[in-house]
Amino acid sequence: MNKSVIDLNECTNCPIRHRAVCARCETDELEQLESMKYYRNYSAGQTMIWAGDKMDFVASVVVGVATLSQTMEDGRTQMVGLLLPSDFIGRPGRDIAPYNVTAVSDVTVCCFRKKPFENMLVTTPHVGQRLLEMALDELDAAREWMLLLGRKTAREKIASLIAIIARRDNEAKSAIPGGQMSVDLPLTREAMADYLGLTLETVSRQVSALKREGIIELEGKRRVIIPDIDVLMDETGDDSDGGPLI
Amino acid sequence: MNKSVIDLNECTNCPIRHRAVCARCETDELEQLESMKYYRNYSAGQTMIWAGDKMDFVASVVVGVATLSQTMEDGRTQMVGLLLPSDFIGRPGRDIAPYNVTAVSDVTVCCFRKKPFENMLVTTPHVGQRLLEMALDELDAAREWMLLLGRKTAREKIASLIAIIARRDNEAKSAIPGGQMSVDLPLTREAMADYLGLTLETVSRQVSALKREGIIELEGKRRVIIPDIDVLMDETGDDSDGGPLI
């Protein structure tokens, strides 16, 4: 594979296997990365990084779900990102964390010591290009979320969240022909509320309403069955065709 | 200046003078850029780019103010970005615009034909690194805005918007010792509402309230005098020390 651009899922040589550093990895880059990486584990509910912490590493999520959040002095909090496996934590050229990073489930991250990682960025353009792509994708997601936060109703917010998680979850497994989907909601009602700019009571009420109307079904508290994804999409307020595109 | 990293404001050789492509420009890069650039002008109120348009260029704002916005089918709209001189429009690797770009004042942009620009990205890492920095800054701004949209009151939103514009405006002119600042609000009440996730009536009422309480003064409709920036900051809900930092 030396020097050839390869697909993430075929990248069997790579010990890390994450978009951030592997999508276009080359063997000599991998050797460099090997020498600067180490793993950290966190348990569900644990705050991995506090806003204001000194960061001497960047990292990539390996397993689990984490959130990025901001809190005001009086306790109001807003989630500003959802971190899933392959998502990147930290930023080259900055060493104080601006957000809280909290493990939702048990989480393993692969850390890279910051200085050598930044040096590598300068010498190997592939990694920088991949980071740029990822940052722009994050920016699109943030802007989509701004529309949700600023203009959607509580019901639309809930439907959008479920639809987004469902889409992401089922894009790996190829779309199911019957139209029915089953999705794990990794978040508590409170975390959903912090993501959507609502209170947990409103989240609970709106989930109940969608259930009552047969748009979703619940299996336990955290598993959602979507009988017809198109019916759910109608509740999101989004136009039918697709996501962000500058 | 060949091959040396130079500061934007000293970059007198550069015909474009924008962060996007000049912060670390080198003479041979500039020659490349020269060959692929052209200018476009738009008048106030004009929509420069519609969501869905084919983009065969990327661009950098030279003069004026423009907005990036999303609209739902029923007309609800949300601004997702404010474009000021030196801000970048478009994204390498994508050719359909996902947002509306609207000129607020008369606007001049410097366009670069897309294919050659993308080729240049591959060959000259400086430009890519600069774009990554800019994208990450935009991401921070978007996340700060998510907190505002999700969790702040109308009054806090207005105060935050004025404070942000004031800060940005006066960072060029070194901070004024007396504490008094004077700021041009480039946006109409409706545009402010679309930015803040409010209605124009609420914006008007809250601006009036801040004026009535002496926190701001108005000079005409569009110029704001801030007698004491710290008093205004107290109304934003932000904690005293500073912006985002992963």
Next chain:
DNA sequence: ACGCCCGGTTGATCGAGATCAAGGCGTCCC
């Protein structure tokens, strides 16, 4: 001079979602 339009202001009322409060159901630990 006139009317018109655009952007802004202010008032009255309404309603979605916040807030306050009570209670239900698992799970864990003593």
Next chain:
DNA sequence: GGGACGCCTTGATCTCGATCAACCGGGCGT
């Protein structure tokens, strides 16, 4: 078993911002 705790649900009420509506003033074209 039984309490304690975490997470969720549901009800009653309140409130902030939306909505509907009237009006103001300046710029512009005729």
